[in-house]
Amino acid sequence: MVNNIFTHTVLISQSVTERLAHKVDCRRITEGDELEISYALDVIQNGDYNCSSNDDVRNNAQNCELFLKNFNYNRFTISKEEIDFPIAFSLLVHKDAVQIEILLRAIYRPHNVYCIHIDRKSNSSLHDAITAVTKCLPNVFIASKLEDVIYASYSRLQADINCMHDLLNYTDVKWKYLINLPAQEYPLKTNLEMVKILKLFNGTNSIESVYDTTTHYRVNETYKVNPKTLKVENTKQRKPPPPHNMTVGKGSAYGAFSRRFVEFSLNDERAQDLLKWTEDTYSPDETFWATLAINKHLGTPGIQYNALGFPDRRLWITTSTTWQSPGPGVNCHGRYVRDICVFGLGDLQKLVSEKEFFANKFYHDYQPYALKCMEEWIFNRSATSNNLSTDLFYYRRALNFT
Incomplete structure (x- = not known):
């Protein structure tokens, strides 16, 4: 059900190249310009960047009309192709409302549906902030049952299961696919691009599955x-x-x-x-x-x-992750956390050409212009998505189409 609070208009020409990170040139950064990357790092090191808090998210969402306008929740034309192919999202968050709100605004469309699972043991500021955001977005809700999520335990899986039950029971949207995400991921494809690719998949899943004896312990x-x-x-x-x-x-x-x-x-x-x-x-x-x-x-x-x-x-196209590995070469321009790269500014040139739907992972308070520039990049691609041609050859080949 599409709520009439939203109006979807084509961005005027100057908005197509709108700059969201005004102190740095994100276009040059995503093109790998080392001088601009160095400049952005200097800006960050000098402390000339303020990161938001859970309370900021809650306060911003007190006025829904301004919140939706200021954070670009209703800026894009939505094609009939997208409306006819709704997607469900299961989002997991445990500490940072800023991070999940940045992800949500990038993937939000009023004809999709979104379940957010908040770690039950998280502090009240997180719960309050997410609750405030969901009150502004009629197709975004908090999971009906919350878990105390503990790393590597069953509770992590149960959190997704809870959202999946809720999403299956959500009768206003007959979604075609469900994508589950942690708050630290960020899209590499627009909603329209994901729809085109998933339509090509035609019910085939994108699941990573291997037989690995080293993990049998x-x-x-x-x-x-x-x-x-x-x-x-x-x-x-x-x-x-x-x-x-x-x-x-x-x-x-x-x-x-x-x-x-x-x-x-x-x-x-x-x-x-x-x-x-x-x-x-x-x-x-x-x-x-x-x-x-x-x-x-x-x-x-x-x-x-x-x-x-x-x-x-070859059908594992959901997430692009850089794992820490021995040997020469710089694979991560950010830093590693639990052997996974937290992407930095120097990683963006490679990321914007990846075939996967999402990149894992970003921290909004680590090299913050990295995520800000990704936001600008996907914002401008989404604004012109109806005029973009999606190259489906890679995905056709993965599906053994000729």
Whole structure:
């Protein structure tokens, strides 16, 4: 249901190249201009940049009309193609309303639907800020059941499951695909580009799923949360094999899931047996979707297999991540956190040419112009998206189309 509070108009010509980060030239930064990157780093180092807080987000959303206008929630023309192909988003946030609001405004469209899961143990300023934002956006809501999310525990997967249940029960939008995201990701494709690609996928999922014996320690023994440290610990107790003769897969916690796949995951008895089995494993969010995908005998909807009978890795187009690895060469111009690159200004030139939907990850308060320039880049692409030609050759090839 599209609320009539929104008006969608084509940006006038000067807005097509609108600069959102006024102190630096983002176009030059995304083109890899080293002098402009160096200048932007100097601006940041000199403290000439103020980062917002949870309270700022809450205060900004007190006046919905100004909030929607000032933060560009209703600036773009939406094509009939997009309206006919709504997408559901499951968003996870645990500490920073600023970060999730930056992501939300980039992916927001009034015909889509958005569920936000807030870590239940987060401070009240986060809950208050997100609540204020959802009051301004009729198709954005907070999950009906919140979890105390602990890293690598079952609660992380349960948070997504909760939003998925809510999104399936949301009757105003008959969404085609569901994409789950952490707050630290940011789009590399416009909504229209994602629609065109997902239409090409035609029910096929984008799920990372491999058979990796080096991660079997995660499921061969049981794990539990230490209530004092709130960390997952190995009990050293042997765990029985998974149900229904399943092989355990390993993959990302995030993906682009068809509606049929989500319904299967939440309703199929074998899928629910697997979900129960993962409760005392390590990082079940990285095994549940992958295991449903890798076991061909389950008949999981929307899985394309390669000649060896494994899910085709070429279809993993959801997230671009730079992992820390040994060897020469600079792969990350930001810094690493848990072996994942937090992108900096020097990474943008590569990112804007990637094929994936989203980049993981950014911190709004680390090299803040990196995220600000990505925001300017996707803003201007979205403003002209009806005039952009989406190159689908890469995705056709991944789907074995000729």
